[in-house]
Amino acid sequence: MFEPQASAETIVAVIIPALNESGKIGRVLDKLPRDVRFEAIVVDDGSSDGTGDEARAHGAALVVRHERRAGVGAAIRDGFTAGKARGRPWLALLSGDDQHEPSELVGALEQALSEQADYVQGSRWRPGGRVVGRTGGRGVGTRVYSVAFSALAGRRVTDATNGFRVFRASLLDDRRIRLEQPWLDSYDLEPYLLFKTIRCGYRVVEHPVTVRYHADEAFTKMRGLRDWWRLFRPALLLRTGIKR
Ligand SMILES: Nc1nc2c(ncn2[C@@H]2O[C@H](COP(=O)(O)OP(=O)(O)O)[C@@H](O)[C@H]2O)c(=O)[nH]1
Ligand SMILES: [Mg+2]
Secondary structure (H helix, E strand, O other), rough: OOOOOOOOOOOOEEEEEEEOOOOHHHHHHOOOOOOOEEEEEEEEOOOOOOHHHHHHHHEEEEEEEEOOOOOOHHHHHHHHHHHHHOOEEEEEEEEEEEOOOOHHHHHHHHHHHOOOOOOEEEOOOOOOOEOOOOOOOOOHHHHHHHHHHHHOOOOOOOOOOOOOOOEEEHHHHHOOOOOOOOHHOOOOOHHHHHHHHHOOOOOOEEEEEEOOOOOOOOOOOHHHHHHHHHHHHHHHHHOOOOOO
16 A cells, blocks of 8 residues: 655646647647646637647646637636636646746746745746747847846846746735736736736745747747737836736
8 A cells, every 4th residue: 555645746737828839738748747746727728729639638637728819818817717726826837839848847846845935937047047949039138128127126037028937826815916907818917927926025036947949930929019018018007006
């Protein structure tokens, strides 16, 4: 007879938003740590290419399906809600287009636990982090963004746009953090959460991670300046008190 181990329990719901990521979502799920502490929740945001079926075939614990595209923020929000409903004390976020290294979740969780952090932000610019492939100008863009974000947040974050995040699910019970707002349905939700977490005084740490830009493969669905503005506006609107 085997005694169940105290640690042999799922404690992290890894939320993966995915819009038409067939051929990639399976690759992401195959790279998740073989570790019962983690489970994957894929939010299929109205895909028309079988992304949801591929996610199920590659071991997602749950696939949440939006019949119509609702936006990346809406997809992430619904994933968080599902992870909380499953009673997971930690939530994590990875992109569904194979730009992150899922095995790095283990180190990020361990850092959160050992440093008693509430929120771990992935950073490609921290020692040990790296960029693989050609970024097409994004190396500079994400650094400039992070400087501006940090100035507004009042805390240095080296890679504020990085979609690799691990945090305590209880953050979402804080009434000051209002993810349900419709203006967060697109790219705004992630910077909103990071900004609020910092400003509400939670313990935020950075963890070095890999970001991959595959040659001959799309790595973003962002559309020009409009979507960069969506990334940028939460910090500005919150700092000036225009939004809460
Ligand atoms: N852009 C976009 N991405 C979505 C949407 N719904 C889900 N996603 C997923 O969100 C993840 C990040 O999107 P992406 O455009 O690659 O962002 P970026 O890499 O930060 O530029 C990907 O896995 C997308 O498939 C949506 O409505 N729009
Ligand atoms: Mg991407």
